[in-house]
Amino acid sequence: MESLAMTKNLLIVVLVGILAALAIPQNVLAQNCGCAPNLCCSQYVASIVSPGFFNGIINQARSDCVGKRFYTREAFLNALGSFPDFGKLGSDVDSKREIAAFFAHATHETEHFCFTEENDKSNRYCDASPQYPCAPGKSYYGRGPIQLTGNINYGKAGNALKLNLLNNLLNGGRQPTIVEEINGWQPTI
Numbered sequence: 001m002e003s004l005a006m007t008k009n010l011l012i013v014v015l016v017g018i019l020a021a022l023a024i025p026q027n028v029l030a031q032n033c034g035c036a037p038n039l040c041c042s043q044y045v046a047s048i049v050s051p052g053f054f055n056g057i058i059n060q061a062r063s064d065c066v067g068k069r070f071y072t073r074e075a076f077l078n079a080l081g082s083f084p085d086f087g088k089l090g091s092d093v094d095s096k097r098e099i100a101a102f103f104a105h106a107t108h109e110t111e112h113f114c115f116t117e118e119n120d121k122s123n124r125y126c127d128a129s130p131q132y133p134c135a136p137g138k139s140y141y142g143r144g145p146i147q148l149t150g151n152i153n154y155g156k157a158g159n160a161l162k163l164n165l166l167n168n169l170l171n172g173g174r175q176p177t178i179v180e181e182i183n184g185w186q187p188t189i
Contacts, residue, residue: 045087046077048099057103058113065114071145082161106145118142118149125150132156135167143169 054073061068080086086102087095106113118141125141126134132155134140142149148157151166158165 044095045080045099048087048096049073049076049103053103057107060112061110061114065111067110067113067116070116071110071113102146109142109147110145113145116143118147127152129155132166138167138169140169 051073054076058068058071087099089095089098110116121139121141123141124134124139126139127150129152132152134151138151140149140151140154148154154165154169157163
């Protein structure tokens with residue numbers, strides 16, 4: 001029964017996101033907005049990920065959730081500087097789908113931004129990899145809104161963002177903008 005309710009809530013969030021995206025005029029194209037480089041994307045995405053949109057998701061989390069005090073719209077928008085193509089490639093419909101997909105996935109993984117880390121930490125998620133070896137005593141369970149998981153993904157994300165995530169896992173779970181940068185990167189795996 002709880003799973004059915006969570007599925008229903010997730011569908012409502014996705015539908016609200018799609019309806020909000022469809023309300024934006026079709027002639028709004030991030031690629032041709034005429035503003036300074038790296039500004040168009042953030043302005044365009046910010047118009048879709050409005051305070052009402054973001055708060056509509058996070059306000060569904062329980063009041064005692066650590067993520068409710070961690071995840072912010074501002075951290076998400078700040079992280080866009082590291083990913084100037086997010087929500088910007090293809091048509092504006094494609095861009096809206098990319099943004100909706102990100103928030104649908106994050107909402108599902110974190111229960112409306114309630115959790116910052118995976119609840120079950122019994123698995124180290126450490127695969128043999130000469131390029132991305134596991135650090136002694138570290139576990140690579142899911143962290144952040146997309147739940148970055150596994151030493152190989154931590155290594156790849158760290159390389160892309162110029163962070164040592166294999167050894168310094170706190171970057172992956174304690175600093176909101178870095179967490180959003182990691183999760184902005186992850187769909188490119």
